[in-house]
Amino acid sequence: MxxxxxxxxxxxxxxxxxxxxxxxxxxxxxxxxxxxxxxxxxxxxxPTDGRYKRASSLLLQIEEKMAKLATLRPLTSGEVERLNEEFTIEYTYNSNAIEGNTLTLRETDMVLRGLTIDQKPLKDHMEAIGHREAFQYVQALVAEGRTLTEQVIKDIHYLVLSDKKDDRGVYRRVPVRIMGASNEPAQPYRIRPLMEQLLEEYTKNQENIVTKMAQFHLAFESIHPFIDGNGRTGRLLVNLELMKAGYPPIDIKFTDRLAYYRAFDAYHSKGSLAEMENLFADYLNERLDDYLTLLTVNDAEK
Incomplete structure (x- = not known):
């Protein structure tokens, strides 16, 4: 059983x-x-195991798995297309659901195939389509090897915020508060200099990929540069940089949203990166396991 x-x-x-x-x-x-x-x-x-909770204990495993992947037969174009389609649907569902979108995974799939879901808001439909277009744009940026800039961030946000045409791709001009959060987002006049500082620090950052992206994501969401769509945009930026560095994208699950929120609280209340690092490392390690399992099975069948 x-x-x-x-x-x-x-x-x-x-x-x-x-x-x-x-x-x-x-x-x-x-x-x-x-x-x-x-x-x-x-x-x-x-299980009583604490080792996996530390991102540092997973980094070696992640690099070993990346090295092993390099020795296996690459996916065919058809396999890549199928995996991308599946990931995009699940990623769109989870990232939008974290922000309150009411579409189920199945409904998200249907909307992305051009169908309309009765009794579900038009906004939810537009968010699903916008997120898919934003992720496709991220994939194009990866192929081009584009440097992360303020304009790239604004372009991604423009696609994400498909239901608010006046706020797309522009920094907010009013103060905001995040209910229940200990962090107070930046005042509007500070957003641009803080974003410039964030990108400068990110460019100079020599940490491992997990720590680097955890630091960037926490800082970006703390600034909260847009009136809406910050979470979805921030998670797309994480995947943009992971993929540019040769790693697979990660999908933070809606079911893990409380752990995700706790990671922000730990950072704002204690200055701790550990919980976000752990979250990213776990997801990255799991994604690599999925790829290794798929490629190993495929090779065994040949």
């Missing part, structure tokens, strides 16, 4: 992401993988 990742997460008081990571690292005996799903024995015990 088996239970799902979600059932195990609810039983053990963990996030879905954490359970998937433990499965991929072999920390839960008897776990079986079928495609992209994990089946966990119903009598499995909650």
């Amino acid at each position: 088996y239970m799902s990742v979600k059932q195990a997460a609810d039983l053990w008081g963990l996030s879905d992401r954490r359970v998937r990571v433990l499965c991929s690292q072999g920390k839960i005996p008897g776990t079986v993988r079928e495609g992209r799903l994990w089946k966990i024995p119903v009598d499995a015990k909650k």
Whole structure:
């Protein structure tokens, strides 16, 4: 008898992401993988493991997996297209859902295929289409090797905020507050100099990719440069830079949103990067496991 990742997460008081990571690292005996799903024995015990929680403990694994990927047969164009389509749908659903979009994963897929969902706001439809176009633009930027600039950030935001034409791609001109957050976003007159400083510091940053992107993401969201769409734009920027550096994009799940919020709280209340680093490292490690599993199975079948 088996239970799902979600059932195990609810039983053990963990996030879905954490359970998937433990499965991929072999920390839960008897776990079986079928495609992209994990089946966990119903009598499995909650793992007592702290090593994976530290981003630094995963960095070596991530680099080892990147090196292993380089030795395997590359995906065909058809395989890449299929994986990109699946990722784009799930990524669009999760990133929008974190910000309050009401479309389900299935409904997001349908909207991206040109269908209209009854009784769902037009705004939700436009957000799904806008996010897909923004991610496709990010992929084009990666192919071109474009440097991250304020204009690139504004261009991505312009596509994300498809339902607010007057606010697309422009820094906000009014103060804002984030309800329930300890951080107070920058005053409008400080946004431009803070963004220039952020990009300058990012360019000079010599940290590993996980730490570098955690620092950038936390700082970007703290500035909160736009009136709306900051979270979606910020997560797209993380993937832009990950992909430019040769890593796969990551998809922060809606089910892990509380862990994501806690990472911001830890940064603003304690100045700690650790929780965001852990989150990014776990997701990146899991994505690499997915690629390795797919390519290893494909090679074995040949």
